[in-house]
Amino acid sequence: xxxxxxxxxxxxxxxxxxxxxxxxxxxxxxxxxxxxxxxxxxxxxxxxx
Numbered sequence: 458x459x460x461x462x463x464x465x466x467x468x469x470x471x472x473x474x475x476x477x478x479x480x481x482x483x484x485x486x487x488x489x490x491x492x493x494x495x496x497x498x499x500x501x502x503x504x505x506x
Contacts, residue, residue, distance in 0.1 A: 458470065458471065458472035458473075459471040459472065463482075463483075463486065463488060463489040463490065463491060464482070464486050464487070464488025464489050465480070465482045465486055465488070465489075466479070466480040466482065466504070466505075467479070467480055467481055467482050467483070467486065467489055467491075468480070469491065469498075475499045475500065476497060476498045476499050476500075477498060477499065477500045477501075477502060478491075478496070478498045478500075478501055478502070479502045479503075479504065480502070480503060480504055480505070481493075481501060483496070
């Protein structure tokens with residue numbers, strides 16, 4: 458399993474052939490190096506709004 462933290466509350470997991478992002482804050486987040494245009498995930502989990 459791969460787990461990476463991308464600032465604020467954004468966490469990205471890869472494991473068992475699945476990709477998951479939790480609380481994505483990508484655009485405008487200087488600590489996030491993910492590209493929202495090319496990011497492919499199986500699940501998006503939002504814990505707060």
